[in-house]
Amino acid sequence: MTELTVLVLDAPIVAVAVYPDRARVTRRGRLTLPAGDQTVYVDSLPLGLQEDSVRVSGRGPATVLGVDVAMRHHAQAPDAAVAELERERRAAENEVAELADADEVQAQLDAFLSRLGQRAGGTFARSLASGSEAADLGEFTDSLAVRLTAVRAKRRELAAQQEEASERLAAVERRLAEVSQQRVPDRRSVGVDLAVDDEAEVEIELSYVVPGAGWTSTYDVRVAEDRLTLNWFGVITQHTGEDWPECELTLSTARPAVNAKVPELDPWYLDRYHPPVPVAPAAPAAFAMAGGRAEAAYGGMPAPGASFREVAATVEQGLTAATYTPPRPVAVPADGAAHRATIAAIELETKLDYITAPVRSTDVHLRATVVNSGTHTLPAGKAAVFHDADFVGSAALPLWAPGEEVELALGLDDRIRVERELTRRTATKATLGSTRRREVEYETKIENHTPRTAHITVLDQLPVPRDHDITVKPLTATPDPTETTDLGLLTWQLDLEAGQQTTIHLGFRVETAKAVHLTGWRE
Incomplete structure (x- = not known):
């Protein structure tokens, strides 16, 4: 059996498709493979990766023999942000220690000068009693006072620097604790077994689905005269354990499922109650696991530039789902914070009128009745409503299909x-x-x-x-x-x-x- 050569591929994130409750991440990288059977690893993948969602494709004169999903254990988190914060913490700790040492030196010097003054006091007192000159005493005390003043000023300066360094250290530790909760040292790794006849450069693309991510819709609704401008935003959050750089980001209304199945109903039976019959426990059955391995048939070498033979993947999308690509790349770190991306600006005609129920209140509400004349089905979401330049409140937009009519409350009108x-x-x-x-x-x-x-x-x-x-x-x-x-x-x-x-x-x-x-x- 031919021994596989192990290589590590640098495959940065190049695309992310965000669904309402998860995301599909795509990585891509190029490397030169020697002739023979190779195992190429893509490391530092999130722990939450769904194994049966892994899909590998690529271009080049290679045949995919199989795909493995494994766990990699690291002594420290390989994440660059965590490593940088750890370096900052070590530097802050060293600075605090150096300032403490410098303050200890100044404290010892302060103690020495104080003892020197005490000892010299007795000597000068005896000299004065014997009628010696007092000029030497004045010079000594002045010099001692200058030195003590300088030492204590230095100690105050060091104390202020120590406080600032301690605050920086505490801030770094807080950031590190927050980031480390989402970035643990252990990571998943995907190994791709490839076979090549001759040394060649290939491009490998890896995609996988992770939970802990999603997007929702928010809107700015601006009404002026008989026109309504609807600014539609996608608010993306994720805490998957890996930061998404600025890349090809798409927002999809699909809800992928690994084991999608059309629902079926079994017969609903009613019967007389029968006491259960005791059954002897069965012996445990043997079972086997594939270990996340996706089998691929061995075959001939594809022509140079041809696509890899695809390993089976399971990412389901609804036939009526829509996918939106924001006009500019959006970086989304794994901090759980909301990041807003513009999806569309839609101009709609609106009909303004007033409505009041004096039996309840004499307030008069301005109302806009709008028909979705666009081609987008707008997901439900929160809307900030503006009448001309004035913010009049918030509203909850329902799922809004093309051709459907929606009423928006635009606040009170005292006129x-x-x-x-x-x-x-x-x-x-x-x-x-x-x-x-x-x-x-x-x-x-x-x-x-x-x-x-x-x-x-x-x-x-x-x-x-x-x-x-x-x-x-x-x-x-x-x-x-x-x-x-x-x-x-x-x-x-x-x-x-x-x-x-x-x-x-x-x-x-x-x-x-x-x-x-x-x-x-x-x-």
């Missing part, structure tokens, strides 16, 4: 004034064999103070009885409602010119039997 007033209320007491009556009438005034004609939807309601001894009879509804439902909802569609006002009158009667105690009444 449409609404007042609702109870103008009449009567009540009668029940006598023997009679019923109790309550009659109310409301007046709702609507005024348009905008500079243009406003289409206003006004909502009101009649109570709905839930007992046969309670009846509700409408008395007044002027102007006639545009729509009335069986549940008492009344709708008026009004068009008010600039500066115009109108009034809606609504009255009704509620009759109850003498013994009925009414609940749910409000005025």
